[in-house]
Amino acid sequence: MHGKDVTLEGVSITYPNGYTAVQPTDLKVEAGEFFSILGPSGCGKTTILRAVSGFNEPSTGRILIGGEDMAGIGPNARPTALIFQNLALFPLMPVWENVAFGLEARGISKRKRREKAQELLDLVALGDQGEKLPSELSGGQRQRVAIARALAVEPAVLLLDEPLSALDLKLRQHMRAELRAIQKKTGVTFIYITHDQGEALTMSDRIAVMNKGVVEQVGTGDEIYSRPRTAFAASFVGEVNRFDGRVESVANGQAVVTTALGQFRARNPEGMEPGSEAMLFVRPEAMAPLHSENRIEARLVRRDLEGAFLNLFFDAGGTEIAVHVTNDAKAPALVVGDTLALGFAPDAAVVLPAGALARTGQELAAQ
Numbered sequence: 001m002h003g004k005d006v007t008l009e010g011v012s013i014t015y016p017n018g019y020t021a022v023q024p025t026d027l028k029v030e031a032g033e034f035f036s037i038l039g040p041s042g043c044g045k046t047t048i049l050r051a052v053s054g055f056n057e058p059s060t061g062r063i064l065i066g067g068e069d070m071a072g073i074g075p076n077a078r079p080t081a082l083i084f085q086n087l088a089l090f091p092l093m094p095v096w097e098n099v100a101f102g103l104e105a106r107g108i109s110k111r112k113r114r115e116k117a118q119e120l121l122d123l124v125a126l127g128d129q130g131e132k133l134p135s136e137l138s139g140g141q142r143q144r145v146a147i148a149r150a151l152a153v154e155p156a157v158l159l160l161d162e163p164l165s166a167l168d169l170k171l172r173q174h175m176r177a178e179l180r181a182i183q184k185k186t187g188v189t190f191i192y193i194t195h196d197q198g199e200a201l202t203m204s205d206r207i208a209v210m211n212k213g214v215v216e217q218v219g220t221g222d223e224i225y226s227r228p229r230t231a232f233a234a235s236f237v238g239e240v241n242r243f244d245g246r247v248e249s250v251a252n253g254q255a256v257v258t259t260a261l262g263q264f265r266a267r268n269p270e271g272m273e274p275g276s277e278a279m280l281f282v283r284p285e286a287m288a289p290l291h292s293e294n295r296i297e298a299r300l301v302r303r304d305l306e307g308a309f310l311n312l313f314f315d316a317g318g319t320e321i322a323v324h325v326t327n328d329a330k331a332p333a334l335v336v337g338d339t340l341a342l343g344f345a346p347d348a349a350v351v352l353p354a355g356a357l358a359r360t361g362q363e364l365a366a367q
């Protein structure tokens with residue numbers, strides 16, 4: 001098996017009811033890459049994936065796989081395989097037949113099918129489970145059968161639509177490593193859809209962060225976490241503190257922003273101009289008690305011990321500030337109610353144009 005690259009050139013997708021689910025998008029997924037599309041529910045992830053697999057056509061632009069224009073080529077003729085959000089195995093067929101199912105239609109003999117199924121079951125570490133029925137497997141094992149089945153037709157590109165969403169947390173975390181290992185072993189290009197940033201960060205070579213039909217940023221997990229380019233990317237991936245304000249002055253790639261809590265200096269990668277409405281973002285691990293720059297007077301309101309880490313929550317004039325420190329001898333001996341100066345290094349914070357934010361877990365749970 002070997003992977004192929006996937007290119008989207010100006011691809012937009014408008015449904016027959018007139019709703020544009022994907023705005024014009026340019027994207028290049030490299031051959032053999034584990035590429036994730038990360039975004040909240042309804043942002044257009046499945047719509048993009050279905051266009052790559054051929055179940056719907058782009059309204060504008062074109063999709064190329066291995067350099068070949070896919071216009072007019074149906075799903076079965078594309079070098080892709082799709083694993084759906086809710087996978088379905090055939091309950092009355094043994095595992096090995098489930099895996100080999102797609103091969104029968106291609107006129108491959110039973111003996112060959114059996115061999116191929118065994119090879120793939122070995123690959124997903126289910127070599128001795130071929131005779132069982134799907135109902136005799138665990139959720140994670142069934143998921144691996146689905147992956148083996150998708151790989152049976154030797155796709156160059158495997159499209160995975162939230163394949164772990166039905167599994168419990170422990171299993172999901174275990175399957176991340178398994179999927180990553182299978183991808184590396186086969187060299188097949190994986191395009192993996194998820195709304196779970198932890199999944200995207202742990203498995204992917206690169207990630208596309210998507211919001212409301214727009215790909216806002218493409219980069220490695222490190223790039224997106226440490227150098228977000230939009231307010232949405234900064235707030236969707238990882239925890240972050242935000243201070244709203246207006247750019248006061250700019251110099252040497254940095255900007256000074258006036259906020260309700262004072263003036264703060266941070267990186268200005270998007271080249272914002274004085275006077276513009278800005279959001280300043282700082283990760284909780286970049287905030288420290290008693291830092292000499294960008295100081296904020298704050299009162300400790302909660303202290304959560306997480307073993308190796310200490311999560312501190314402060315209040316500064318009605319703004320909550322999260323601070324994560326390692327729980328070692330250097331950790332400050334703080335008690336709830338203490339007031340002190342927090343701060344952050346200008347290089348560890350970023351000023352971005354004010355924009356749409358990701359909704360927090362609390363907001364989503366309140367729905």
Ligand SMILES: Nc1ncnc2c1ncn2[C@@H]1O[C@H](COP(=O)(O)OP(=O)(O)OP(=O)(O)O)[C@@H](O)[C@H]1O
Pocket residue numbers: 015016017019021039040041042043044045046047048195
């Ligand atoms: N057949 C359709 N006709 C009209 N609108 C649609 C259709 N299918 C999806 N949509 C809309 O397009 C948008 C994107 O849908 P899509 O299924 O791509 O989202 P998603 O990112 O995969 O979300 P989720 O994480 O919930 O699966 C949504 O607003 C959805 O309501």
Ligand SMILES: [Mg+2]
Pocket residue numbers: 045046047085161
């Ligand atoms: Mg979806």
